[in-house]
Each structure stands twice: as structure tokens, then as C-alpha cells.
Amino acid sequence: MKIGIGLIKHESNSFNPELTEIDDFKILRGAEIFNNEVLMKNSSMGGMVDFFARKNEEVELVPLVSAIPKYLGGLISLEAYREIKEIFFDKLRSSQNLDAICMDFHGSMTVEDGIDGEGDLLEGIREIIGPGNPVVCSLDLHGMVTKKMIKHGDGFVGYRTAPHVDKFETGNKAANLLYDALKNNYQLKTASVFLPLLVSGEMSETEKEPMKSLIKELENAENGSVLSASYFLGFPWVDVEFNHGAALVVGRKKEAAVQTALKLGERFWQEHKNFDFTTETHSMDQALKKARVSEKKPVYICDCGDNPGAGGSQNMTYTLHTMLKMELERALLGVIADKKACSYCFKKKHGSRVNLKLGRFNVEDPTPLEIEGTLKLTVTWKGVQAAVIELDGVEVVITSERTAMVDPDFFKELGIVLQDYDIVVLKGGYLAPKFQTYAAQVLFGLAPGYTNQIFEELNYKNLSRPIYPLDQNFEFNAQDYLFFS
Ligand SMILES: [Zn+2]
Numbered sequence: 001m002k003i004g005i006g007l008i009k010h011e012s013n014s015f016n017p018e019l020t021e022i023d024d025f026k027i028l029r030g031a032e033i034f035n036n037e038v039l040m041k042n043s044s045m046g047g048m049v050d051f052f053a054r055k056n057e058e059v060e061l062v063p064l065v066s067a068i069p070k071y072l073g074g075l076i077s078l079e080a081y082r083e084i085k086e087i088f089f090d091k092l093r094s095s096q097n098l099d100a101i102c103m104d105f106h107g108s109m110t111v112e113d114g115i116d117g118e119g120d121l122l123e124g125i126r127e128i129i130g131p132g133n134p135v136v137c138s139l140d141l142h143g144m145v146t147k148k149m150i151k152h153g154d155g156f157v158g159y160r161t162a163p164h165v166d167k168f169e170t171g172n173k174a175a176n177l178l179y180d181a182l183k184n185n186y187q188l189k190t191a192s193v194f195l196p197l198l199v200s201g202e203m204s205e206t207e208k209e210p211m212k213s214l215i216k217e218l219e220n221a222e223n224g225s226v227l228s229a230s231y232f233l234g235f236p237w238v239d240v241e242f243n244h245g246a247a248l249v250v251g252r253k254k255e256a257a258v259q260t261a262l263k264l265g266e267r268f269w270q271e272h273k274n275f276d277f278t279t280e281t282h283s284m285d286q287a288l289k290k291a292r293v294s295e296k297k298p299v300y301i302c303d304c305g306d307n308p309g310a311g312g313s314q315n316m317t318y319t320l321h322t323m324l325k326m327e328l329e330r331a332l333l334g335v336i337a338d339k340k341a342c343s344y345c346f347k348k349k350h351g352s353r354v355n356l357k358l359g360r361f362n363v364e365d366p367t368p369l370e371i372e373g374t375l376k377l378t379v380t381w382k383g384v385q386a387a388v389i390e391l392d393g394v395e396v397v398i399t400s401e402r403t404a405m406v407d408p409d410f411f412k413e414l415g416i417v418l419q420d421y422d423i424v425v426l427k428g429g430y431l432a433p434k435f436q437t438y439a440a441q442v443l444f445g446l447a448p449g450y451t452n453q454i455f456e457e458l459n460y461k462n463l464s465r466p467i468y469p470l471d472q473n474f475e476f477n478a479q480d481y482l483f484f485s
Helices: 037-042 044-053 080-094 117-129 147-152 167-183 211-221 252-269 284-293 318-325 339-346 407-412
Strands: 001-007 025-029 060-069 099-102 137-141 156-159 187-194 226-233 243-252 282-285 299-303 331-337 353-358 369-381 382-392 392-399 423-427 441-446 483-485
Touching: 001 044, 001 080, 025 080, 037 044, 037 167, 037 318, 044 060, 044 099, 044 137, 044 167, 060 080, 060 339, 080 117, 080 187, 080 353, 099 117, 117 137, 117 147, 117 211, 147 483, 156 167, 156 226, 156 243, 167 226, 187 252, 211 226, 243 252, 252 483, 282 284, 284 299, 284 318, 284 423, 284 441, 318 331, 318 369, 318 392, 318 423, 339 353, 339 369, 339 382, 339 392, 369 392, 369 407
Parallel strands: 001 060, 001 099, 099 137, 137 156, 282 441, 299 423, 299 441, 331 392, 331 423
Antiparallel strands: 025 060, 187 243, 187 483, 226 243, 353 369, 369 382, 382 392
16 A cells, blocks of 8 residues: 655744744755654654654655644735645655555644635645545644544544643554554544634643543543544634534444544543643732742743643733842743844853843734843854853843744753753743643743633634624534534
């Protein structure tokens, strides 16, 4: 059997007005994909390749295209999307006689004008490879499953962990699903119950309730006829009518898939009011005050409203402004992304006084924050320029690009010893696993940004209503939200 394999993914935030362009993607073609070690180790696509490599006597694997974002941001521009599509479909058309396709998708890739990226790509894939050849996709737990995706795709498998540590296993599972259907010549059946709710990642880590129990039930739901069961949480910061969570089941028989999807959909809905921040949460001002007097130091505060991992611009200065106003000591903020400010620092000598304008105050007010301090160090780390500036008790790191706060080595590289600080504020959602060991206490601080956690404050116009928590106490009947192929 000849199987095409590809990756196109993005998580697109429609509240961030800066569109994602073609240069924001790293594109690999054909064999380049297999040669990319990081991709092969840390993605669902890597898991797919790993699975098919074990079947190499039966499976000929054809690497198509990998388009992975360098960082997340606003909706993908029509132009960038057209270009990616063209590259991908050209490669697909020139790959003769494929029996099936296995794709590593996110599920929340939205294009300018509110186009459902994955649904549109699957429609195109189906057109090229024909109706009988299976297409199976892995998806992020924060994906939005749409009717179009289910219509044109055969099977979907979602991550079961947040933070996402099971990408590889999910790819393995998706590949197995595809392989088994091809080998035993049956058609996969997908059924899904859409869940009318918005829930942020900060409320749904899978080691905490209610997700922990819900995920356990997915495992129990899988048996001979139910091959894969997944929950999807959707992505709250995109204002499109197809934004919702989902319970999704892939089976050998339609009836089993439908019944299990209904059961899992109802089960999830029982918990919908039990989602709350998984970490102690305050307004940013309150979180900083609490951290200042805390006996358990260091306190790590996640600046969840300006999270680059969910498409935030990472340049809101409200938090830094508050930290300076409070005259905090031994405090660190990582990071504010501002290319211009960063390149200014790179022209200055270490130890010199710098005076610069930084970022924007908040969503409504683009005024930059003027700061004056001492430039401690400038470093280029994995292609990102970074500068450390000392401002009377508060240190701030400025970067040339948005940078996810997931790796403490970034700070080491900047000569920053994390143990030297009492308060560390990181722009991001839940604290990344590698920082957990550094923190004596973790707080979520709510501050302005394009990943605002207070959904009632976001100006949604296109969501299907009713949707929780914007609408409360409405009837939910899983049957009304059921969709199947
Ligand atoms: Zn995710």
C-alpha cells in the first residue's frame, strides 16, 4: 500500500489583527520531512512515520509537505493559505496512485474571512484522491471539528494530554487506524457530537478534573467496534460559527460510533459547568500583590491574557507597567516581543543605559511604554534575538520574535539564574512542565491581550448560539448536535 503523509497546522486567533503570512511558516517538502529530527521526534507526524516504518514491507510512505508555524498568531492570510495549498496540492497531484493519506493537523487553523482550514484542505484532498481511499488525521486537543472535516475525512484521533505530551503516540494511533482499515478493507465510520461551549486551556489541563476523569472514559469507550474516541475542546479565541468542542468516535460500524459519541457527548456535558481555572487565579494587579507578600517564593505568574502559544501578540506592556508601578524587587518578566526595541538594544554596549519604547499598552491602546534602564546582555538563541534590561528591581527580557516560554534554557542562555528571583512573570498559559520545578507557587494573572480569559469581554459576533458560558442554562440534547459521515 502506498500512503501519502503530510503536516499543515496552525492555531489561529481572530482577535489578534495581525494576519499570519507565508514567512511565518517553515515549509518542508518530500524527503526533507524525514530528515527533520525534531519533527520526527516531537510530532504526530513523527509517530505516523514510526508506525509505518515498522510495516515497511507492506507500506510505501510518500512524504508530501510539512507546513509548521514558527509561532502562532492571527488568522492565516488568504494569500499565504493559497500558497500553502498550492504547494501541498501540487505535491499530492504529482504523487501517483496513493491508496490513502495520513495528515497531522491541528483542527483550529482558520483562514482570513473565517474559512475552516482543515475542512477546506480535506475537501481538496478528497477531490484529488477520490472517494474510496481513506484519509485519517491526528488533531490537537484544542481543535475544532467541523461538519466539512467529517464529510471529507474518514477518521480523526485527538491528543489526550494538555500540556501535550502524547503527540507522537497520537500519530502512532492515527497511522494504525488507517493501516488496519486498508489492510482489512473496511471503511472507517466517524460520528461526532458537537459541544456548544468555550473552554480555555487554562481550565482544562488533563491531570486535573474534570478532564482527568473524562479522558479516562475515552480509554474505557474503546473496544472491538469502537477504534478511537477523542474529546476536542475547541479554541476560544476564534470568532467563527464552527467554534465548539466535540466528542468524536471512529468505529468499524456506524451504529457503534454514533451510540458511543452520543454517550460521550452527554457525559462531557454533565461536566460543562465544572471547568474552572486549574491554578489559583487573580487579576494581574492582585496576583502581583499576592506574590510580593507570599512566604512561598519564588512565585511564578502566568500572564495568560497575552499568551503567544494561543496566538497572543506578546507585546502588551500592561503587566510590566504594573510591576514597575509597584516597585517590585527581584522580579523578572519574560518576554515582550518587539523587533524594533530589540534591534535598538543590539546596537548598544552591554552595561550601557538604554531608553526605549516598548510594545503596546493593551488591546485598545497602542501607546508604547517608555522605559529607561541598563542593558545587561544581548544574545541570539535559536535564531531569536533577546535582550535583558534591568529597571530598578524588575528585569525584562525583550525578543525579536514571539517566543513561547517553555524552556528554562532560554533564560540560562541570557545569563539569568532563575533562582535569583522572587517573582517571575511569564507570558503564556499554564506553566510549562520544565518551569514547574523552579516554582514554589504558581498563579494565573489576568491581564489584557488577545487571549483574554474572560470570554464575556470578547466581542464575539459569529459564534453559533447558544454557547456556554456566554449563554447559561440552555437545554442540551446530544442527538441535536450529532453529526456523522
Ligand atoms: Zn493545543
